[in-house]
Amino acid sequence: MKILAVANNTFKEAIRDRILYLLLFFAAVCIGFSRVLALLTVGDEVKIIKDVGLASISLFGALMAILIGTGLVYKEIDKKTIYTLISKPIHRYQFLLGKFLGLVFTLFIMLLLMSIIFLALLFLHTYTIEWAMLVAIFFIFLELCLITAVAIFFSCFSSPILSSIFSIAFYLIGHLSWGFETLLQKMKPGVGKTLGQILYTVLPDLENFNFKTEIVHHLPIPTKFFVYSSFYGIFYTLFVLILSMLVFRKRDFI
Amino acid sequence: MAIALEVKDLHKSFKTGFIPKRKKILEGIFLKVEEGEIFGYLGPNGAGKTTTIKCILGLIFPDKGEIEILGHDYLSLQAKQRIGFLPENPYFYDYLTASEFLRFYAQLFGLDKKEIDKKITGLLSLVRLEDSSDIQLRKFSRGMLQRIGFAQALINDPSLVLLDEPLGGLDPLGRKEIRDIIVRLRDNGKTVFLSSHILQDIEMICDRVAIIVQGQVINQGKLQDLISEKILFTEIILSGIEKKDLEGLGECLAADGGRILLKVFDEKKVNGVLEIIQEHKGKIHSLIPRTETLEDLFVGMVTKQ
Numbered sequence A: 001m002k003i004l005a006v007a008n009n010t011f012k013e014a015i016r017d018r019i020l021y022l023l024l025f026f027a028a029v030c031i032g033f034s035r036v037l038a039l040l041t042v043g044d045e046v047k048i049i050k051d052v053g054l055a056s057i058s059l060f061g062a063l064m065a066i067l068i069g070t071g072l073v074y075k076e077i078d079k080k081t082i083y084t085l086i087s088k089p090i091h092r093y094q095f096l097l098g099k100f101l102g103l104v105f106t107l108f109i110m111l112l113l114m115s116i117i118f119l120a121l122l123f124l125h126t127y128t129i130e131w132a133m134l135v136a137i138f139f140i141f142l143e144l145c146l147i148t149a150v151a152i153f154f155s156c157f158s159s160p161i162l163s164s165i166f167s168i169a170f171y172l173i174g175h176l177s178w179g180f181e182t183l184l185q186k187m188k189p190g191v192g193k194t195l196g197q198i199l200y201t202v203l204p205d206l207e208n209f210n211f212k213t214e215i216v217h218h219l220p221i222p223t224k225f226f227v228y229s230s231f232y233g234i235f236y237t238l239f240v241l242i243l244s245m246l247v248f249r250k251r252d253f254i
Numbered sequence B: 001m002a003i004a005l006e007v008k009d010l011h012k013s014f015k016t017g018f019i020p021k022r023k024k025i026l027e028g029i030f031l032k033v034e035e036g037e038i039f040g041y042l043g044p045n046g047a048g049k050t051t052t053i054k055c056i057l058g059l060i061f062p063d064k065g066e067i068e069i070l071g072h073d074y075l076s077l078q079a080k081q082r083i084g085f086l087p088e089n090p091y092f093y094d095y096l097t098a099s100e101f102l103r104f105y106a107q108l109f110g111l112d113k114k115e116i117d118k119k120i121t122g123l124l125s126l127v128r129l130e131d132s133s134d135i136q137l138r139k140f141s142r143g144m145l146q147r148i149g150f151a152q153a154l155i156n157d158p159s160l161v162l163l164d165e166p167l168g169g170l171d172p173l174g175r176k177e178i179r180d181i182i183v184r185l186r187d188n189g190k191t192v193f194l195s196s197h198i199l200q201d202i203e204m205i206c207d208r209v210a211i212i213v214q215g216q217v218i219n220q221g222k223l224q225d226l227i228s229e230k231i232l233f234t235e236i237i238l239s240g241i242e243k244k245d246l247e248g249l250g251e252c253l254a255a256d257g258g259r260i261l262l263k264v265f266d267e268k269k270v271n272g273v274l275e276i277i278q279e280h281k282g283k284i285h286s287l288i289p290r291t292e293t294l295e296d297l298f299v300g301m302v303t304k305q
């Protein structure tokens, strides 16, 4: 109940933030642009629209999560609104959880809007509603939950600009680390490889949430990948949230 | 009398500077606030009033010390359920309207919807913001923010209200209104803990005060006990008399426009002065016996430190 009150307030804050609409606008432009791109390139038009559309949704969703998420907690401390909030009967972890859920709900609404635009555009080409796209979008949503948790984690102890840089770094590393894995496979066994493997386990692998290619090209996806990716997302998010709570638990609000 | 708030040996330091250095802010604060009183926490700028209040509320963690609120541990939700807090220079969620804001905070106390609606209407009219309930807080003036801050502090009908500079940023009329509300709170059986450096306000409404200087409480007690009723001197403004006739009776200060300001330190000499004035057919414009004020006490203590 208290968590929901904070979440509701966070949702109100995010939804009244202009930056959200700016990003939504650009996302719409990019999704629309995929059509122009399809006309200019040789190849399967529909596939290009799907590729570019899903990539836009994923990228702008991540930007929304980072740009809003990094400000959420910091602003409360900076503007001292947290003084009165924390003196109400609410635990600090409830506050953080509320912030997280509020932003996740906002992102859900944004994904919904972007999906509608995307599916509508596809409908103009194929005259069918491609529900399969929603599977890819569901995993984008899981990824956004994790990115939100990460953005909130950084904003518990650093300014929005620094937190944004950290979060964007997390996002990039997360999407490039699979390359690291292929590199590891080519290495000879030894200390270097072991260290590399440890590093790889610690590093986020956001490609786990990327089912875009499979969905677009109608490739079969084994169920175990779905299950693995879902659990990966949920546990990684919980882990980062718990870390944030630990950081937040004993910090002074000055 | 039960104790509403007790602070024992509170210490707090901050790390400051590029190469962190510990700066001691509170060096052993002791406070005892009884239920049903208005307690003034008085000190010059930077003495540590706000820091103390932040410790009490669990916003910052003390290095050492014990705090008990209404018989509960100060960090417990039971304690927080029964306190209200108004920060200094309050600033709130500027994207919310006044009633949305109060509703949000009311929800944190688990009140049901009907109760909340009633509370909001009552509080908005108490702080005279009933016409602004649908205005976003970003459009509020400084005084309106102070008022809505007051309203949120009372949303849970708290037993103990902590107010940090509650009269700051208000015009004389606004101050009087807030003062009246504070007194009414006490009359309704609530305990009020307020910090201020505006002495007249404290003097007017506080039952007891504590004076904090450089992180230590140097005096605490009933106002009457702290300030002696003794007359320090009597100020007489008179005219129609030569300055030399008053020699030896007191200190002649200004003497312009034929008026003389005489400061008589010895109470017994006041009658002598009056006799001389009558003899010389002079005129008395005013006669004011000055007792010790909180300000005298305050200035005396602060400079002594």
Ligand SMILES: Nc1ncnc2c1ncn2[C@@H]1O[C@H](COP(=O)(O)OP(=O)(O)OP(=O)(O)O)[C@@H](O)[C@H]1O
Pocket (backbone or CB within 6 Å): A254, B014, B015, B016, B023, B025, B043, B044, B045, B046, B047, B048, B049, B050, B051, B052, B088, B197
């Ligand atoms: N975060 C901080 N880091 C370092 N020093 C601090 C910090 N916060 C407060 N101080 C110092 O602690 C001292 C006490 O500050 P505090 O705000 O408690 O004073 P105050 O009694 O409330 O003063 P005022 O009447 O001006 O509100 C000041 O010297 C201030 O510089």
Ligand SMILES: [Mg+2]
Pocket (backbone or CB within 6 Å): B049, B050, B051, B088, B164
């Ligand atoms: Mg202060």
